[in-house]
Amino acid sequence: MKVKVVLFLTVFMTAAVFLAGSLTTEVRYQVTITNLTRGQVITPPLVFSHISSLAIFVEGEHPRTALTMLAHTHDAFFGIKHVQITWEGEKTVYANAYDAGIEENNETAAYIPAPLFAGALRSYQNAEKFVHIHPGIHGMGDLMASMYDWRNPAAKIAVRRTD
Numbered sequence: 001m002k003v004k005v006v007l008f009l010t011v012f013m014t015a016a017v018f019l020a021g022s023l024t025t026e027v028r029y030q031v032t033i034t035n036l037t038r039g040q041v042i043t044p045p046l047v048f049s050h051i052s053s054l055a056i057f058v059e060g061e062h063p064r065t066a067l068t069m070l071a072h073t074h075d076a077f078f079g080i081k082h083v084q085i086t087w088e089g090e091k092t093v094y095a096n097a098y099d100a101g102i103e104e105n106n107e108t109a110a111y112i113p114a115p116l117f118a119g120a121l122r123s124y125q126n127a128e129k130f131v132h133i134h135p136g137i138h139g140m141g142d143l144m145a146s147m148y149d150w151r152n153p154a155a156k157i158a159v160r161r162t163d
Contacts, residue, residue: 029085032158033068037097037150041071041114042078049085056081057098059131070115070154072143073109074123075100076134077156090160094153099135101128108142117142 031047045068057079070076077097085091099105104126109117133152139145 001028007036027161028163030160030162034156034158034162035154036094036156037070037154039072039148040076040150040154043069043144052082057100057131059098059133061130062101068155070097070134070150072116072148073114073134073137074103074105075096075111076154080157088161092156092158094155095155096152096159097132097134097136097154098131099128099134099152101130103127105135107137107139109142112143115156 014041033042033045033047035042039092057077068078070078076099078096078097080093080095083091083093102124103111104123106123108119110119110121111123112119136151137143137145137149
């Protein structure tokens with residue numbers, strides 16, 4: 001059975017409207033994030049809007065930043081990209097989990113920073129060094145696949161305008 005955790009956040013978005021000059025308006029959205037993984041805890045998410053030319057992460061490239069991590073992993077995160085949020089109504093999208101490629105996926109508790117394990121060690125030597133779809137947990141270290149593994153998508157994200 002998959003565990004679902006729902007977080008409610010309010011996001012403030014600012015848009016420039018060009019009518020005889022620059023006019024700024026504030027629009028409020030409610031963002032609901034549902035964790036679709038089994039046994040994974042998500043860290044507090046960072047939610048923001050941005051222009052389409054800004055890329056927070058790019059598959060196949062070196063990692064830049066992780067926005068919301070899956071806690072019982074070395075460096076898994078989930079995110080969405082290239083999603084146009086409308087000014088009206090609601091939009092629901094599904095987010096895949098990615099491997100940041102920063103650390104080796106040895107699944108050993110001493111290397112996993114989650115509160116359950118409190119691992120403080122890091123292993124960068126055999127890291128992939130590029131962002132890619134996360135392969136999940138295979139049970140080769142201290143993590144049991146039956147408890148911590150998942151298949152994408154990792155999260156369901158619903159955005160609804162509230163004002």
